[in-house]
Amino acid sequence: MEVFYNVYIYALGGILGAVFGSFLNCMAWRIVHSENVMKGRSHCAVCGHQLATSDLIPIVSYLALRGKCRYCGEKISPRYVVVEIMLALAFILALWQLGITVEALELCVLSCILLALSLVDLEIYQIPNRFIIAGIVWWAVLIPFRGSVTYSLLSGLVGGVAIGGVMLLLTFVFDKITGKEGLGGGDIKLFFMTGLFLGPLTGLLNLIIACIVGIGFSLFMKKKKIPFGPAISMAVYISMLAGPGVVEWYLSLF
Numbered sequence: 001m002e003v004f005y006n007v008y009i010y011a012l013g014g015i016l017g018a019v020f021g022s023f024l025n026c027m028a029w030r031i032v033h034s035e036n037v038m039k040g041r042s043h044c045a046v047c048g049h050q051l052a053t054s055d056l057i058p059i060v061s062y063l064a065l066r067g068k069c070r071y072c073g074e075k076i077s078p079r080y081v082v083v084e085i086m087l088a089l090a091f092i093l094a095l096w097q098l099g100i101t102v103e104a105l106e107l108c109v110l111s112c113i114l115l116a117l118s119l120v121d122l123e124i125y126q127i128p129n130r131f132i133i134a135g136i137v138w139w140a141v142l143i144p145f146r147g148s149v150t151y152s153l154l155s156g157l158v159g160g161v162a163i164g165g166v167m168l169l170l171t172f173v174f175d176k177i178t179g180k181e182g183l184g185g186g187d188i189k190l191f192f193m194t195g196l197f198l199g200p201l202t203g204l205l206n207l208i209i210a211c212i213v214g215i216g217f218s219l220f221m222k223k224k225k226i227p228f229g230p231a232i233s234m235a236v237y238i239s240m241l242a243g244p245g246v247v248e249w250y251l252s253l254f
Ligand SMILES: [Zn+2]
Pocket: 044, 045, 046, 047, 048, 049, 069, 070, 071, 072, 073, 074
């Protein structure tokens, strides 16, 4: 019975992830194109035709239509379906590693915020403040559910201020020395917001992973300018899952 129960939970998580991924795709597209996020039906990005409900089923619609718009026949970017699959996997992995817990819920919602801001950052090299604020609110909402309220509050604030502060200082020095712009303001705010969730030690680990992922991205992306938001976001997801274990292991060496 337990096997069936687990399969059911993962399937549910996967479907929810794909649905949210589809919604965030649309939301990011609208932010990038300065459209109202809340109003209006979904439409094809090329011909503008309103999409029917059957065109909006995550992953399934894309496969059924063979990646083409039903109305104009134009190719739909595979990025949309990749994003849906990524968030589905992110939800399943969170549930598998953390079980049905507040931590899993925390990570799933944070993943949504990180994914959305990454999609926007990829297009316009900006992380709108509304995502940073959404993250801070989500962190604050969960304070009473993380065991010790005092510890959760202190660890978060120290993590946010320390990691955000270090990056602000490094960027300031880097800009002064090289005369180039290093990290953008949005990246530093993102380090602050995610530092709240991670605390100082895992936050530090996150910095290291973000640099490695960032270098990896810059090797693979064919863009001149590399947005750092997606790399930080990916690193935060990894740190939230593996971080506590890695930090514990590291501290046990001394
Ligand atoms: Zn179309």
